[in-house]
Amino acid sequence: MGVRVAWIGLGNMGGGMARNLINKGNLGSPLVLYNRTISRADALCNEVGHTKATVVASIVEAVERADLIFTSLSNDDALKDAMEQALQIDVAGKKFVDCSTVHPDVANNVAARVANNGADFVAMPAIDFVKPYITGVIGRRAIEFRDEPVGKAQILKLIANMFILSVNEIVAEGMTFAEKASVDPNKLLELLSVLFGGPYTVYGARMVGGDYHKKEVPVEIALKDARHALHIAEDVGCAIPSLDAAAKNLEAVKDQRGPTADSSSVYGLSRTRNGLSLEN
Numbered sequence: 001m002g003v004r005v006a007w008i009g010l011g012n013m014g015g016g017m018a019r020n021l022i023n024k025g026n027l028g029s030p031l032v033l034y035n036r037t038i039s040r041a042d043a044l045c046n047e048v049g050h051t052k053a054t055v056v057a058s059i060v061e062a063v064e065r066a067d068l069i070f071t072s073l074s075n076d077d078a079l080k081d082a083m084e085q086a087l088q089i090d091v092a093g094k095k096f097v098d099c100s101t102v103h104p105d106v107a108n109n110v111a112a113r114v115a116n117n118g119a120d121f122v123a124m125p126a127i128d129f130v131k132p133y134i135t136g137v138i139g140r141r142a143i144e145f146r147d148e149p150v151g152k153a154q155i156l157k158l159i160a161n162m163f164i165l166s167v168n169e170i171v172a173e174g175m176t177f178a179e180k181a182s183v184d185p186n187k188l189l190e191l192l193s194v195l196f197g198g199p200y201t202v203y204g205a206r207m208v209g210g211d212y213h214k215k216e217v218p219v220e221i222a223l224k225d226a227r228h229a230l231h232i233a234e235d236v237g238c239a240i241p242s243l244d245a246a247a248k249n250l251e252a253v254k255d256q257r258g259p260t261a262d263s264s265s266v267y268g269l270s271r272t273r274n275g276l277s278l279e280n
């Protein structure tokens with residue numbers, strides 16, 4: 001029968017990664033799906049077909065029915081809560097792979113608890129729509145931390161997110177600057193795609209296209225990452241003023257548009273601060 005795999009948490013990231021796993025992972029049995037809001041699991045199962053996925057009603061059932069369990073959950077509390085439930089049963093010999101972005105201390109604590117229960121815990125914070133189940137399936141590439149605390153992977157991920165949040169901020173400011181200076185923002189987008197690509201183009205297109213209100217990366221999730229990074233930086237005595245500035249603007253977006261606003265709404269914030277309409 002081979003390795004039985006389960007996926008817990010089918011949000012923006014988890015849903016995409018689970019879909020990739022089903023389509024490209026050569027799984028020997030249907031992927032076991034669990035999501036707190038069960039309709040999301042049902043929707044994915046209906047999409048891929050019942051020979052490729054099956055929905056369960058609890059975390060315990062998902063863990064019971066799998067040897068390899070992926071999690072992709074919003075934040076530290078959600079992960080701690082899910083793992084609390086998972087560890088209610090005998091998990092000896094199982095492997096947990098967590099794709100959420102959480103504080104490294106949380107990852108280290110969960111890893112220790114899982115190890116005490118005879119199982120393995122891997123922190124695999126995903127940067128993007130990311131070995132047999134990772135490279136070319138869920139993600140483009142795995143950067144490994146062998147024999148190091150799992151929290152190290154979270155620190156690397158949070159530093160990567162610092163780049164992403166800073167790019168988001170600078171693209172928003174650049175687009176506003178262009179419009180104020182009567183330069184077509186589409187031309188700036190074209191330039192960014194030639195010079196940099198990646199998140200510059202993704203966020204730039206979202207802003208120029210007027211999609212910066214859609215929920216892709218909710219500001220509350222971006223803020224969670226920014227706060228974790230700022231706390232770690234403080235702990236290790238490292239100043240990261242660019243992230244500090246980006247975080248303050250994300251806080252302002254949260255006040256302006258609520259916690260589920262997309263983080264690229266910093267564009268709307270920059271526009272209104274500069275006398276332009278909120279929506280382009």
Ligand SMILES: NC(=O)c1ccc[n+]([C@@H]2O[C@H](COP(=O)([O-])OP(=O)(O)OC[C@H]3O[C@@H](n4cnc5c(N)ncnc54)[C@H](OP(=O)(O)O)[C@@H]3O)[C@@H](O)[C@H]2O)c1
Binds near residue numbers: 015074099
């Ligand atoms: N979005 C991105 O571009 C991105 C990129 C890289 C990494 N990440 C990280 O990936 C993780 C997931 O992000 P996302 O964008 O997929 O978030 P999301 O769309 O908001 O999905 C969050 C998932 O967590 C579940 N959840 C939340 N609280 C829970 C709880 N207390 N118990 C059980 N399930 C709970 C949600 O279930 P419901 O459906 O019931 O709400 C949903 O399945 C986060 O740690 C985020 O920082 C996100």
